Amino acid sequence: MNTAFRNQNFQLLSGNHAVAIGAKLANPDVSPVYPITPQTPILEKMIELQSQGELETEIITPESEHSALAASISASLTGARVFTATSSQGLLLMHELLHYAVGARSSIVMFNVNRTVASPWGFWPDQLDSLAQRDTGWIQLYSETPQESLDTVIQAFAIAESARLPVMINHDAFYVSHAVEPVEVPDQSVVDDFLSPFQPPIKLDPEIGRSFGAPIAQQTWNESRRDLAEVMSGIGELVTSTGRQWDEMTGRRNHGMLESYRLEDAEVVIATMGSMCGTVRDAVDSLRNQGVAAGLLKVRLFRPLPAAALREILAEMQCVIVLDRNYSAGTGGILHQELKGVLYGLDSTPKIHGLLAGVGGTSVSSEKIQQLVTSYKDAAFSLEPVWVE
Amino acid sequence: MMREILILGRGGQGAQTAGNLLARAFFEIGQYVQTFATYGGARRGTPVTSSIRVAADPIRVRCNIELANAMLCFDESLLDRAFLANADNKTAIVVNSSKAAEYFSGIGDYRIVPVDGRQIAQNHGMGKVINSALLGAFAATMGQPDINVLCDVIFENAPTKKQENVAACREAFALLSESARENHQ
Known part of the structure; x- marks a missing residue:
């Protein structure tokens, strides 16, 4: 019956179920998770897989996200492979321990479903929840599709356990989390070959007299952050090499820090993250057919920000349009701020427009993006962020 | 050529399930599909929309459907101006109603x-x-997906009353195929 997908491991999966299956393939020892819309299908699927005997993990469902992350940190420090998932208010409730997880050098993989933060209440795609955690030291990756979410969960364990830093992967509510589409599920043997066992050099063990997180003097505390900075400086290369290895083993593509789509000879580049990248690809093709040389710069790795790679690409451009599905009150779109910072000090810099597009989950169509490019590619630079609908 | 379909129902009526089944039937015949539901906190009785895209090539866009090729409405009371803003005079709108056209x-x-x-x-x-x-009514009106594939998908996925679900699908399909033929003549 199924011609296009015959003899391949394609399944019809939602983004969230793809995440759960990715986590299952990585075989975590412990999974402390508190449910929250629109993340809940991740936990539901994990429990279903566990009840069917397909997933052997200790699922802990404590009374809050704060406790879920506390359990995740403790478990990770004992040398257990740990997966957790949350969204929006849940991520905000974890905030205190997000810092702790980094300082303690835990290797947790967390999946966050990007959702508006209250108030007012809502369930819509908006990336402010995770972007507001950008100073906590978590490695942050943004996913465009259910397939990328599944693949990135598996890669994230390799990254987290190698760097001994926690990784947060994000995908947009509904447009990815609840989008059901064909997803190619890798064989268990491929994932087993890809992931080495987690063997941290130092771990919590009652047999060993050692503690984590003890109070320390100023100079030692200062050194802990210098150590962190050193590790952070190598994350870009680690993400790149991990993605390359995964792509070689699976035949997939584009799991680097950034992805360029039709940027060759582009007179205008659209920079964004997450689900909107897909719509931008469509808009870029239409614009090229109309004679406008447009391209997409997809930011997959947001923390650490791949500043050198961004400078290299953007320095060649005349005009950059940043589409931010988030609003940092008082400044504007967060990706816009970050890219402006990256460009400082170049001999010549492109014009860079910060457009607030899709904030609160409003729909941004391919036609809308085409209109925005037409309107802004020759427009004067504006210091203020621009609301577009 | 991508086809875009909207399903509107009330929470608990099965609109989201219908969207997933329809997408699965198109997937089974080798089409790329994307379906997603949006709802504001999933309460029984509140409107739920399921969006479906079907194409021969991978589907990249991730935004709402603004102009649907076809619609399926679970309740005529939901057939309001806001929903119809996503339709034009070519959009096939199948609505659950005992009333005549x-x-x-x-x-x-x-x-x-x-x-x-x-x-x-x-x-x-x-x-x-x-x-x-x-x-079943929708497949007859659209002329796709293939009714046998659709019934196989319903049979595989119905939690209970598998035969009854398939029979209901086939009866509606036959009824609407007949009226579609009459309209054509």
Whole structure:
């Protein structure tokens, strides 16, 4: 019956179920998770897989996200492979321990479903929840599709356990989390070959007299952050090499820090993250057919920000349009701020427009993006962020 | 050429399930599909929209459907201006209603196809579970997906009353295929 997908491991999966299956393939020892819309299908699927005997993990469902992350940190420090998932208010409730997880050098993989933060209440795609955690030291990756979410969960364990830093992967509510589409599920043997066992050099063990997180003097505390900075400086290369290895083993593509789509000879580049990248690809093709040389710069790795790679690409451009599905009150779109910072000090810099597009989950169509490019590619630079609908 | 389909129902009626089943049927015949539901905190009785895209090539866009090729409406009370803003006079709109097509002529220049899903469901002991009947009516109106593939998908995925679900789907399909032929003549 199924011609296009015959003899391949394609399944019809939602983004969230793809995440759960990715986590299952990585075989975590412990999974402390508190449910929250629109993340809940991740936990539901994990429990279903566990009840069917397909997933052997200790699922802990404590009374809050704060406790879920506390359990995740403790478990990770004992040398257990740990997966957790949350969204929006849940991520905000974890905030205190997000810092702790980094300082303690835990290797947790967390999946966050990007959702508006209250108030007012809502369930819509908006990336402010995770972007507001950008100073906590978590490695942050943004996913465009259910397939990328599944693949990135598996890669994230390799990254987290190698760097001994926690990784947060994000995908947009509904447009990815609840989008059901064909997803190619890798064989268990491929994932087993890809992931080495987690063997941290130092771990919590009652047999060993050692503690984590003890109070320390100023100079030692200062050194802990210098150590962190050193590790952070190598994350870009680690993400790149991990993605390359995964792509070689699976035949997939584009799991680097950034992805360029039709940027060759582009007179205008659209920079964004997450689900909107897909719509931008469509808009870029239409614009090229109309004679406008447009391209997409997809930011997959947001923390650490791949500043050198961004400078290299953007320095060649005349005009950059940043589409931010988030609003940092008082400044504007967060990706816009970050890219402006990256460009400082170049001999010549492109014009860079910060457009607030899709904030609160409003729909941004391919036609809308085409209109925005037409309107802004020759427009004067504006210091203020621009609301577009 | 991508086809875009909207399904509108009330929480608990099975609109999201219908969207997933329809997408699965298109997937089974080798089409790329993307379906997603949006709802504001999933309460029984509140409107739920399921969006489906079908294409021969991978689907990249991730935004709402602004102009649907076809619609499936689980409840005529939901057939309001906001929903119809996503339709034009070419959009096939299948609506669950016991009323005749003429009843809807006052709404505007739309191609509205009523089907009494409730009655068909009751004919097969399905009570208020109308989504299999509506899917059969939809397949007849659209001319796709293949009714046998659709019935296989319904049979595989129905949690209970598998035969009854398939029978309701086939009855609605036959009923609407007949009226589609008559309209054509």
